[in-house]
Amino acid sequence: MLEGTRAETEPVLDSGLLDVLREASVRTARSGRPDEEALRAVRGSGLLGLVVPVEYGGAGRGASEVNAVVGEVARVDPSTAIILFQHYAVSARISEWGTPAQQARLLPEMAAGRVLAASAWSETGAGAAKKRLASTGRADADGFWTLDGAKSFTTGAGIADLYLVLVQTSEAEPETKLDDSRYGSQGQTFFLVGADNPGLTPDLSLDLAGMRGSATGFVSLSGCRVADEDRLGPLGRATEIIAGVRETGATLGAVSAGIARALLELARAHAARAGVSADSPLSARLVDLATSVEAIQAVVTRAGRREAPEPGIATLHSKLFASQAAEQIALEVSRLMGSAGYVMNHRLNTLLADARAVALMGPANQLCRELIAVSWQR
Structure with missing residues (x-):
């Protein structure tokens, strides 16, 4: 369940839900199919109503909370995090652009977990x-x-x-x-x-x-x-709706932030099993990885708070940097773990593939670069 009622309070996810999603991620990595148990758990958790206004039965949260929830879910199950992110994007568009009839018909159903978008x-x-x-x-x-x-x-x-x-x-x-x-x-x-x-x-x-x-x-x-x-x-003006999406500060970089945290946890667990001392070269490499994870989280947090002079550009930067950095962390962890991760179904390889996928999701990284470059010309 989602705990906390104030918009400025970071949501806390129930550990039982995270356990369900963690187990589901193992199954889906092998099957390539969405996990029904995970979907049932998400629908019953209250998460689908995160951005739905309070008057329609939702939590009424904003981009900072979206990024926090998506990042925490991505730490255990990136696939479900992506599903949630897309659902939140549609929920927010209906809240912002929907007619009163559309809002009254759809938003309560979304908040109750009966409608996944x-x-x-x-x-x-x-x-x-x-x-x-x-x-x-x-x-x-x-x-x-x-x-x-x-x-x-x-x-x-x-x-x-x-x-x-x-x-x-x-x-x-x-x-x-x-x-x-x-x-x-x-x-x-x-x-x-x-x-x-x-x-x-x-x-x-x-x-x-x-x-x-x-x-x-x-x-x-x-x-x-x-x-x-x-x-x-x-009619005919969808670009106005699209343009406002990145201005909200909700970013796919949050998925990359969660993946990066999961990768760091794998690396630290590997080092602990190997009995690595604090003054070893491997420990130094782990500290550098942890610093990269902190940097990813910082740009994602900044985007969600909309503190930058141009919030939309900050959102693009956060997606671009977070997805690239998470993939680099995955490659470094692969080198660090060596043969320990050289198994097809090892979680390391699943996370590496997930990290690469974020770069291709909309707006794809190349489009992020183009949009930022055009903003400089303006």
Whole structure:
């Protein structure tokens, strides 16, 4: 369970839940499938309501608490941490952009753990910045929309109850140089699509190297009919919603921070078993690793507190630095442990693959670099 009621108080996760997730991470590393026991535990824990406003039954927390919870979960189960992060992102968008009817219908269900949300934005050929969407939304005469297309790398595919889907609803105008700094393009719109919609089909055929329990796969839209009341935000202006996402300070760097802590714990346990003394070269290497972990946590914490002059840029920096540093820590721990970690199912190798996966998740690291560079030109 999630303890604490004040927004400025760091949430505390129940140790029993963390034990369940830790065991689940071992199973999913082998199966490559989301773990049902872990999902049940998360739904019953109160975690899904973390960012839902108090008036709708949630905890009403902000980015600092999101980063803290996601990081702590990632320490034991990075795949579940990614699922949570995406759920929080959709919850926050509904809280910020949803109509009163949408909020009243969805937010209490999310807070109660009955609705798990996922984002379906990416698709093959769209580019990291989602500027060339092939999926479309067509307005019908009866006030409904028909969505068609295929989404790729959707975290939570097949396990989510609600999808935030990004489609092209009108032709985009030629973009200016300043538009290079945007994630998404003109004429794009968000729709909230229930998993029970007959026009939506998830596909979990991907055999992932990392984040194997995150249910990351494809979502097909074929004649998917949704009411205009299911549209989230202004028509054709999804970029305004996307632009505000990173301004919140919630960062995927929190997942990397949790992975880095788990890697450090592995290395310290290895040193303890080997009886390493405090003045040995190995101890010095461990201290350097611990310093890197502290640096990751510092940039993630700073992003969540929105203390930087440009909070959105700080969020990009935190994701970029944390994911790169966590991967480097994984490689160093691999060298430090030597043959002790040279087994396919060793947790070290699972964490290394998970660390690499974060760099590819949106916004992917290369896009982070481009967005930061364009901000300098402005």
